[in-house]
Amino acid sequence: xxxxxxxxxxxxxxxxxxxxxxxxxxxxxxxxxxxxxxxxxxxxxxxxxxxxxxxxxxxxxxxxxxxxxxxxxxxxxxxxxxxxxxxxxxxxxxxxxxxxxxxxxxxxxxxxxxxxxxxxxxxxxxxxxxxxxxxxxxxxxxxxxxxxxxxxxxxxxxxxxxxxxxxxxxxxxxxxxxxxxxxxxxxxxxxxxxxxxxxxxxxxxxxxxxxxxxxxxxxxxxxxxxxxxxxxxxxxxxxxxxxxxxxxx
Numbered sequence: 335x336x337x338x339x340x341x342x343x344x345x346x347x348x349x350x351x352x353x354x355x356x357x358x359x360x361x362x363x364x365x366x367x368x369x370x371x372x373x374x375x376x377x378x379x380x381x382x383x384x385x386x387x388x389x390x391x392x393x394x395x396x397x398x399x400x401x402x403x404x405x406x407x408x409x410x411x412x413x414x415x416x417x418x419x420x421x422x423x424x425x426x427x428x429x430x431x432x433x434x435x436x437x438x439x440x441x442x443x444x445x446x447x448x449x450x451x452x453x454x455x456x457x458x459x460x461x462x463x464x465x466x467x468x469x470x471x472x473x474x475x476x477x478x479x480x481x482x483x484x485x486x487x488x489x490x491x492x493x494x495x496x497x498x499x500x501x502x503x504x505x506x507x508x509x510x511x512x513x514x515x516x517x518x519x520x521x522x523x524x525x526x527x528x529x530x531x532x533x534x535x536x537x538x539x540x541x542x543x544x545x546x547x548x549x550x551x552x553x554x555x556x557x558x559x560x561x562x563x564x565x566x567x568x569x570x571x572x573x574x575x576x577x578x579x580x581x582x583x
Contacts, residue, residue, distance in 0.1 A: 368398030492530025
């Protein structure tokens with residue numbers, strides 16, 4: 335998600351685009367893994383911040399796919415309570431300890447829960463039928479699921495024709511980390527994905543690469559003549575960073 339989505343806005347400018355910024359193009363966002371920690375702790379807060387900054391098109395729809403029967407209204411209520419608690423605990427992320435009702439309501443009204451098993455064939459024709467009724471045929475598929483589901487979901491999407499781009503409509507595929515467990519498995523996963531999608535359609539996401547600790551490595555190297563001489567591939571085998579957290583990841 336764009337960094338500007340995390341910047342605060344004056345209260346009277348909520349849901350209005352900042353000067354010089356334009357909303358994302360119309361699209362339907364399909365999230366695989368609606369009930370997961372990633373969706374609750376990262377994707378929904380990001381969508382909330384984008385909404386507060388007026389960076390989402392008004393026709394946007396969000397379809398969240400997950401196993402287990404659940405009413406959309408119940409799922410919306412669960413997310414609302416989760417975000418209220420998250421806002422209280424992570425005020426720096428939301429720039430306030432309370433949700434802005436207008437910004438969250440904008441997102442909440444566009445949420446739809448879709449029951450489907452990630453590895454079952456019958457899930458994807460139903461999803462295709464659901465998407466055919468969307469306001470926009472631009473679709474972003476976000477795989478917020480365990481890594482073992484990456485390839486099966488992509489293969490099912492491809493087989494169902496859901497990754498086909500036509501009539502100037504785009505289809506995008508966002509894959510969360512970890513992208514393989516080593517070079518061989520990463521190459522294998524990449525090959526399976528590119529069998530059904532073009533490279534230009536695929537976005538590989540690792541939000542830990544955006545952490546200050548990681549980004550500051552290059553700054554330390556460039557800003558210090560002594561380090562710049564030795565922090566080179568000829569002398570460094572690998573870099574290891576420990577990120578201690580209170581929750582499991």
